[in-house]
Amino acid sequence: MSEEPRIVTTEEEMQRISRKSFLWAGASLLGAGGVYWWLNGRGLQGGKPWPFRRAFQANETLARSFGQGSARTFTEKDLSNDPRTNGDVGIADTEPEDWKLEFHIGEAKQSFTLDEVKAMPATEMTCELNCIEGWTRVIHWKGVRVSDILAKLGIAAKDLPAYVGLESPFAVTTAGPEQYYVGLDKESFLHPQSIFAYEMNGAPLTVAHGAPLRHVLPIKYGYKQLKAVRLVTFSDERPRDYWAERGYDWYGGF
Amino acid sequence: MNPRIIELTVPPKTEVRLRHSLALRWFHWLNVPLLATMIWSGLLIYWAYDPYEIRVFGHPFLHFFPAPLYKALGIEGRLAEGLGWHFLFMWFFALNGLVYVLYLGFSGEWRHLLPIKGSLKEAIQVTLHDLYLSKAHPKIEGYNGAQRFAYTGIILAGAGSLITGLAIYKPARLQWLASLMGGYQFARLLHFALMIGFVLFFVVHIIQVARAGWNNFRGMVTGYEVAKVEEPA
Numbered sequence: 001m002s003e004e005p006r007i008v009t010t011e012e013e014m015q016r017i018s019r020k021s022f023l024w025a026g027a028s029l030l031g032a033g034g035v036y037w038w039l040n041g042r043g044l045q046g047g048k049p050w051p052f053r054r055a056f057q058a059n060e061t062l063a064r065s066f067g068q069g070s071a072r073t074f075t076e077k078d079l080s081n082d083p084r085t086n087g088d089v090g091i092a093d094t095e096p097e098d099w100k101l102e103f104h105i106g107e108a109k110q111s112f113t114l115d116e117v118k119a120m121p122a123t124e125m126t127c128e129l130n131c132i133e134g135w136t137r138v139i140h141w142k143g144v145r146v147s148d149i150l151a152k153l154g155i156a157a158k159d160l161p162a163y164v165g166l167e168s169p170f171a172v173t174t175a176g177p178e179q180y181y182v183g184l185d186k187e188s189f190l191h192p193q194s195i196f197a198y199e200m201n202g203a204p205l206t207v208a209h210g211a212p213l214r215h216v217l218p219i220k221y222g223y224k225q226l227k228a229v230r231l232v233t234f235s236d237e238r239p240r241d242y243w244a245e246r247g248y249d250w251y252g253g254f
Numbered sequence: 255m256n257p258r259i260i261e262l263t264v265p266p267k268t269e270v271r272l273r274h275s276l277a278l279r280w281f282h283w284l285n286v287p288l289l290a291t292m293i294w295s296g297l298l299i300y301w302a303y304d305p306y307e308i309r310v311f312g313h314p315f316l317h318f319f320p321a322p323l324y325k326a327l328g329i330e331g332r333l334a335e336g337l338g339w340h341f342l343f344m345w346f347f348a349l350n351g352l353v354y355v356l357y358l359g360f361s362g363e364w365r366h367l368l369p370i371k372g373s374l375k376e377a378i379q380v381t382l383h384d385l386y387l388s389k390a391h392p393k394i395e396g397y398n399g400a401q402r403f404a405y406t407g408i409i410l411a412g413a414g415s416l417i418t419g420l421a422i423y424k425p426a427r428l429q430w431l432a433s434l435m436g437g438y439q440f441a442r443l444l445h446f447a448l449m450i451g452f453v454l455f456f457v458v459h460i461i462q463v464a465r466a467g468w469n470n471f472r473g474m475v476t477g478y479e480v481a482k483v484e485e486p487a
Contacts, residue, residue, distance in 0.1 A: 010268040014472075014480050017270065021476035025283075032287045052338030059341055069427035072437075128438060130425070133333065134303030136438055219426045247334030249341075254426035 047247035060251040064187075071193055071218035071254065074126045079201060080137040083129075085208040089242065090168035090180025091227060095211050099169065101196070103153060104233045105160070110153055114198065114212045120144045120152060123195050127218035129225070132248065141216050143197030147190050157190050164189040165239030166215060169230040182215070182226045183239035188253060193218050196229060221252040271481040273473040278363065281354040282474065288347040291339055292415075293449055298329050298336025306446055318446070344419065351412045366396055368406055373399035384462070404455065411451050418445040 042049035048056075100111040126140045150157070167181045188194065197216045198205055205211040210227025217225050223243045233239065244250035274282075301324055307317040324330050358364040369377075376399025382388035384400075392398065397405065417431070421441040425432040435441035463471055473479040 010266060010270055010480055013270045014476075014478065017476050017478050018472060025475055028283065047334065048338050052342055055338070055342035055345075063424060063427065066427050069424070069429060071426045072429050072432065130438065131303070132337075134299070134442060135305075247338065249337065254424050 046244050046250070056249040056251065060249070060253070063251075063253065064185075068187060068191060068219065069254065070191070071127050074128065074138045076126065076140065078126065078138045079140060083137050083139055083201065083209070084131075084135070086131060086133075086222070088208070091208065091210070092169070093207070095207050096169040096228065096230070099212055099230065101213060101229060102231045103149075104231065105153075105155065106234075112149075117144055117149075117196065117213060118198060121148055123148070125193060125195065125216075125218075127193065127216070129216075129218065129222050130254070132221045132223050132243075132252070140201050141195060141197040142199035142202075143195040143213070143216065145192065146194040146196060146215075147192065149196065150190070157186065160186055161234045161236045162186050163235050163238050165231075165233040165235065166226040166229055167231040167233075168226060168228045180226060180242050181240055182224055183241040183244065183250060184217075184220075184224065185251070185253075186234075188217060188219060191217065191219055219254050221254075223248065224252045267483055268480050269483050270478050272477060273479045274477050275361070275363070276477060277357055277361070279474060279477055281350060281357065284350050285347075285354075288343060288350055289452060291343045292347050293452065295336040295339035295343065296449055297327070298332045299340060300446065301329050301331075301336075302333040306443065318450075341423075344416075348416055351409075351416070355409060367402060367409075369399065369402045373402045375399065377403050384465075404458075408452070408455055411448050411455070415445060415448045415452075418442075418448065 039049055039051055042051055044050070045053040100113055101117060103110045121144070122142055123145045124140065124142045126138060128136045128138050130136050147157075150160075162185065164184045164186055165181065166184065168179065194215070194217045196213050198211075198213050200206075200209055205214060207228075210229075213229050214227040215225050215229050224241075238250060241250050243252075297319075300318075304318060308315045358367065376392050376394065378399075379388065379390060379392050380398050380400040383391045418435055418441045420428055421432040421435040422438055422445060425438050425441075432438055432441055435444060463474075469479055
């Protein structure tokens with residue numbers, strides 16, 4: 001049983017190699033299509049197929065292992081002359097009446113009037129506001145450091161739960177425009193560049209920019225910086241977050 | 255079974271010759287869907303703030319990108335989706351690129367790729383020839399000067415994309431990097447310009463592959479080419 005020896009031509013040899021390789025190529029194409037199909041078909045978590053949500057979370061864990069860093073500061077000459085408002089979610093037409101800044105810490109409730117907030121030591125900073133859309137504005141803020149308010153309340157950072165929830169006035173009354181609420185990790189909330197501001201570019205905040213008091217946190221995207229802050233709560237669970245429910249990263253930090 | 259030795263009276267004129275290693279082909283073909291995903295998701299992100307344009311004598315000449323293009327490609331209002339893809343696939347894109355560069359280093363194949371003495375002159379000759387401006391084409395073994403510059407350049411562009419990408423991804427933790435890149439907005443512009451560079455590379459690459467013909471393309475898929483056997487000296 002022996003086959004006749006025969007000469008394999010170059011073309012035959014090349015065809016044999018090609019057949020194998022192009023089968024691989026076809027299978028790889030199918031595989032790539034399969035990955036795409038699989039990813040897009042996963043169940044949604046906060047408006048995203050879960051693998052993308054998990055990737056956001058893994059990226060967050062990695063970033064937080066590097067500490068916090070701080071946002072670049074600017075000078076007065078860098079100020080943008082056209083600060084944008086870019087949306088009115090959670091913003092009313094007029095300044096909320098009987099506004100108070102409320103802190104709910106466990107069972108305890110504390111509140112401040114605007115005058116009481118303004119009586120605290122003021123902090124000013126000139127920072128870039130980075131929108132998730134990609135545009136930025138350099139703005140000068142004046143307000144009170146969050147850590148100063150907590151010190152005033154006699155609360156040590158280590159005694160606080162891991163997460164902070166911020167809500168605009170309408171989250172409390174559930175009337176009026178759509179609610180806006182933000183969830184933050186405690187470390188970001190207590191960052192030295194985390195302030196509740198009542199002045200923007202040297203003038204009192206306007207309603208569209210979050211009067212009477214807005215959160216400014218330049219180590220995160222703008223969608224994590226709540227305008228017209230009314231209520232601050234603390235919890236061990238991640239508080240709900242308006243844009244994280246709509247497909248964006250819950251963390252949103254730089 | 256005894257191996258039989260067959261002596262050919264007429265030596266073959268062609269042979270099957272290895273052109274691209276298996277590893278190199280995997281890096282290359284993996285990069286296709288990865289880079290495509292990064293560019294596509296990048297466009298979904300860029301749409302949300304699309305200020306870049308080319309001006310000629312102060313007049314807008316080409317805006318990136320015209321509204322009809324967004325509409326035709328269906329990329330309007332998909333920012334969150336784009337961010338999801340971009341920040342997942344950046345890992346695979348970076349990993350593939352990194353392993354590729356390490357492979358080039360350890361295998362010694364970087365010698366085929368980096369420009370060498372004479373590459374610049376050769377690159378000019380090849381470019382003039384391919385633009386039909388000159389008839390002379392230098393005789394070259396392996397990659398010519400134009401290819402060496404292109405293939406080295408595209409690696410640098412990949413590295414640049416990762417660096418500028420990091421600067422706009424984490425401008426607080428990597429504030430020094432963002433500053434080094436000229437600030438957040440300039441880093442974003444560079445990131446965009448590098449993407450345009452990838453697209454231009456792709457266009458020229460496809461044209462050159464089409465011109466080089468089937469045997470060359472098949473070489474990138476199979477690794478082998480049909481080559482002429484050199485006459486014994």
